[in-house]
Amino acid sequence: MMTLGKDLVGLEHLSPEQIRLILDTAEPFKEVSERPIKKVPALRGKTIVNLFFEASTRTRISFEFAEKRLSADTVNVAASGSSVSKGETLVDTARNLEAMRIDMVVIRHGSSGAAQFLGSRIRSNVINAGDGKHEHPTQALLDLLTIRDRHGRIEGLKVCLVGDILHSRVARSNIWGLTKLGAEVGVCGPRTLMPRGIEELGVRMFDRIEAAIEWADVLNVLRLQLERMEKGFIPSLREYYRVFGVTEERLAQSKRDITIMHPGPMNRGVEIDSRVADGPHSVILDQVTNGVAIRMAVLYLLAGGKPELADAAKRSGGAE
Amino acid sequence: MNRPLLLKGGRVIDPSRDVDQVADLLVQDGKVAGIGQGLGAPEGAETRDVKGMIVAPGLVDIHVHFREPGNEDEETVATGARAAVTGGYTAVCAMPNTDPVTDNQAAVGFIVRQSVRAGLARVYPIGAVSVGQKGEKLAEFGEMVGAGAVAVSDDGKPVASSHLMRTALEYARTFEIPVADHCEEPTLFAGGVMHEGLVSSRLGLKGIPAAAEEIMVARDLLLAELTGGHVHLCHMSTRGSVELIRRAKERRVRVTAEVTPHHLTLTDHACEGYDTHAKMNPPLREAADVAALRQGLVDGVIDCIATDHAPHAYDEKDAAFDDAPFGIIGLETAFGVAYTELVEGGVLTLPELINRMSTAPARAFHLSGGGLRVGAVADVCVLDVSKPWTVDPAQFHSKSRNSPFGGRRVTGRVRMTLVAGRIVHDTP
Numbered sequence: 167m168m169t170l171g172k173d174l175v176g177l178e179h180l181s182p183e184q185i186r187l188i189l190d191t192a193e194p195f196k197e198v199s200e201r202p203i204k205k206v207p208a209l210r211g212k213t214i215v216n217l218f219f220e221a222s223t224r225t226r227i228s229f230e231f232a233e234k235r236l237s238a239d240t241v242n243v244a245a246s247g248s249s250v251s252k253g254e255t256l257v258d259t260a261r262n263l264e265a266m267r268i269d270m271v272v273i274r275h276g277s278s279g280a281a282q283f284l285g286s287r288i289r290s291n292v293i294n295a296g297d298g299k300h301e302h303p304t305q306a307l308l309d310l311l312t313i314r315d316r317h318g319r320i321e322g323l324k325v326c327l328v329g330d331i332l333h334s335r336v337a338r339s340n341i342w343g344l345t346k347l348g349a350e351v352g353v354c355g356p357r358t359l360m361p362r363g364i365e366e367l368g369v370r371m372f373d374r375i376e377a378a379i380e381w382a383d384v385l386n387v388l389r390l391q392l393e394r395m396e397k398g399f400i401p402s403l404r405e406y407y408r409v410f411g412v413t414e415e416r417l418a419q420s421k422r423d424i425t426i427m428h429p430g431p432m433n434r435g436v437e438i439d440s441r442v443a444d445g446p447h448s449v450i451l452d453q454v455t456n457g458v459a460i461r462m463a464v465l466y467l468l469a470g471g472k473p474e475l476a477d478a479a480k481r482s483g484g485a486e
Numbered sequence: 487m488n489r490p491l492l493l494k495g496g497r498v499i500d501p502s503r504d505v506d507q508v509a510d511l512l513v514q515d516g517k518v519a520g521i522g523q524g525l526g527a528p529e530g531a532e533t534r535d536v537k538g539m540i541v542a543p544g545l546v547d548i549h550v551h552f553r554e555p556g557n558e559d560e561e562t563v564a565t566g567a568r569a570a571v572t573g574g575y576t577a578v579c580a581m582p583n584t585d586p587v588t589d590n591q592a593a594v595g596f597i598v599r600q601s602v603r604a605g606l607a608r609v610y611p612i613g614a615v616s617v618g619q620k621g622e623k624l625a626e627f628g629e630m631v632g633a634g635a636v637a638v639s640d641d642g643k644p645v646a647s648s649h650l651m652r653t654a655l656e657y658a659r660t661f662e663i664p665v666a667d668h669c670e671e672p673t674l675f676a677g678g679v680m681h682e683g684l685v686s687s688r689l690g691l692k693g694i695p696a697a698a699e700e701i702m703v704a705r706d707l708l709l710a711e712l713t714g715g716h717v718h719l720c721h722m723s724t725r726g727s728v729e730l731i732r733r734a735k736e737r738r739v740r741v742t743a744e745v746t747p748h749h750l751t752l753t754d755h756a757c758e759g760y761d762t763h764a765k766m767n768p769p770l771r772e773a774a775d776v777a778a779l780r781q782g783l784v785d786g787v788i789d790c791i792a793t794d795h796a797p798h799a800y801d802e803k804d805a806a807f808d809d810a811p812f813g814i815i816g817l818e819t820a821f822g823v824a825y826t827e828l829v830e831g832g833v834l835t836l837p838e839l840i841n842r843m844s845t846a847p848a849r850a851f852h853l854s855g856g857g858l859r860v861g862a863v864a865d866v867c868v869l870d871v872s873k874p875w876t877v878d879p880a881q882f883h884s885k886s887r888n889s890p891f892g893g894r895r896v897t898g899r900v901r902m903t904l905v906a907g908r909i910v911h912d913t914p
Binding site (some may be wrong): 256335338366 | 684687689692759807809
């Protein structure tokens with residue numbers, strides 16, 4: 167039987183089959199969130215720690231809903247107000263969690279590689295909820311699911327990531343996931359925000375947003391961190407919007423029924439125009455909805471749940 | 487006084503005089519007393535059969551960090567000197583980025599005293615270029631040289647101010663010492679943790695572009711040319727640097743340069759999996775850089791191999807890649823790694839390797855040693871290149887274990903090390 171292994175650190179080292187397994191397992195879990203009583207017993211008795219060294223609202227809440235809807239017991243640990251802010255090392259944090267006999271850790275950390283580091287040091291399953299500039303696998307998986315919902319396929323689609331690719335873990339995970347499932351991937355943004363050697367990953371580079379829009383079936387517009395301007399990567403947010411902003415006028419030039427995505431939180435009027443974010447091409451809220459189902463699927467599979475039983479798991483049996 | 491020692495039947499290699507012959511070597515009164523075939527043992531002499539082994543001048547490492555004073559949990563002068571002789575080194579030069587910084591004659595004198603007290607490898611202090619290594623005010627070169635400093639450097643940091651570097655090169659001429667620079671343009675380096683390239687892009691780690699080093703190499707070469715001072719370029723890591731030095735040497739600029747065993751053998755792929763033992767500064771670069779550095783060593787563009795031995799506590803390295811300190815240790819693996827990769831790999835002959843690890847570095851920093859002529863101080867190592875062995879960091883004499891070479895099979899082991907004729911390392 168195909169499994170995901172112990173941890174979900176990123177999509178780079180997953181096979182296309184493993185990625186499809188997660189997407190397919192998410193399908194039956196979508197329906198759970200539509201019920202009046204949004205709870206199934208699949209992870210009853212499992213203890214999960216949500217360990218967030220970086221601030222997060224959407225991802226943390228999404229994981230927490232996924233865990234609770236699978237009946238797991240969860241604890242949230244945020245960096246501020248915990249021993250982490252008192253200078254405890256990641257290794258010590260890991261060992262202490264392990265000593266409390268937990269089953270799974272969802273970790274968000276500012277350092278690339280932190281999730282892998284934790285996974286290699288504890289027996290519990292580790293799920294990466296974003297590590298530095300490395301990967302954010304569940305975000306990319308929910309993006310993939312949303313694209314598949316909208317277009318009925320991923321293979322052969324042209325998907326362009328727009329914005330700060332250099333600092334984006336969402337971009338890296340999307341590039342791996344999309345290319346593994348046969349999509350063509352483009353990136354568009356100022357060269358100051360492009361990682362070295364990106365084209366060697368089989369990615370097409372667009373300097374102008376107009377060209378990217380003409381090419382793409384899907385635009386995944388990334389959040390522009392305001393500190394990029396302070397650090398001198400771009401001269402101003404105003405100019406960024408002028409040159410790279412995804413606007414209605416620019417989308418009107420597209421000959422396709424283009425899909426607009428954004429991992430959030432949005433800077434309206436910087437990387438994306440409000441009329442686009444709220445308009446008919448946008449699937450931004452579908453992404454959020456799918457996020458819960460994807461995270462339920464990942465938790466379920468890592469806990470040893472059988473994919474073919476995911477549907478049945480909604481009704482009774484546990485993950486074992 | 488020690489008993490005389492007769493090393494019988496080894497292959498004596500002395501690159502300082504182009505000697506490579508099977509001969510006996512007699513050590514007496516701390517000096518090389520004779521080299522030749524069928525030497526008789528004086529009365530009371532200890533005789534050691536070293537047939538099949540290499541007898542060479544002790545290795546010289548002009549770039550180590552011994553953490554004393556300040557971080558004695560990681561290394562001391564004594565433990566570093568023990569690691570040195572285990573690796574065949576009879577002389578090492580200790581960088582001044584201690585805590586407090588070795589930037590005055592008292593601090594330099596302390597290192598000298600600790601070295602004498604340890605009685606192992608000779609530990610020569612390198613003084614700071616600037617007071618507190620702050621990059622502002624020149625340290626007292628004259629007094630530090632008087633106390634035993636053999637060079638000046640702000641290593642660990644670059645000399646960021648071009649004016650200060652110019653002044654240092656000019657002022658150092660009085661004392662005939664090199665100014666050793668850690669070439670790194672600070673604004674390009676800022677926050678980087680590994681080589682900037684495809685691997686850093688994949689790992690999501692901030693890269694350090696090759697240009698961060700090359701800009702400072704170019705600047706230092708221009709300033710050496712301007713001042714007539716001797717600039718020594720530490721731990722070169724890029725093919726661009728090799729080309730810049732090559733052209734400067736053609737113009738007869740007074741420059742010497744070093745490269746580490748790890749930059750000659752590893753690439754940025756070693757950082758995969760966020761292995762913090764592959765985190766060092768300058769970072770491991772690409773295969774084309776490794777090839778250019780090797781060619782630079784062959785051509786003499788790069789003068790010598792230096793380890794940049796940088797001990798760190800195990801728990802400091804047991805961290806996320808961003809949070810781990812830069813640097814690895816190298817004294818106990820340098821010869822094995824270099825012999826295996828460069829001599830067995832067909833890059834250098836064994837005499838050429840010994841030149842790059844002993845004769846040339848001694849010459850670059852005007853140190854005694856690096857040769858085996860009769861009458862010279864008997865700093866000697868006996869090398870065994872017959873059998874492979876497996877690097878086991880748990881066996882290191884260094885206080886630290888941060889080596890990327892753990893588990894590696896290498897050929898080339900140090901059997902015996904003599905400092906001033908005294909056996910300071912011996913594996914019968």
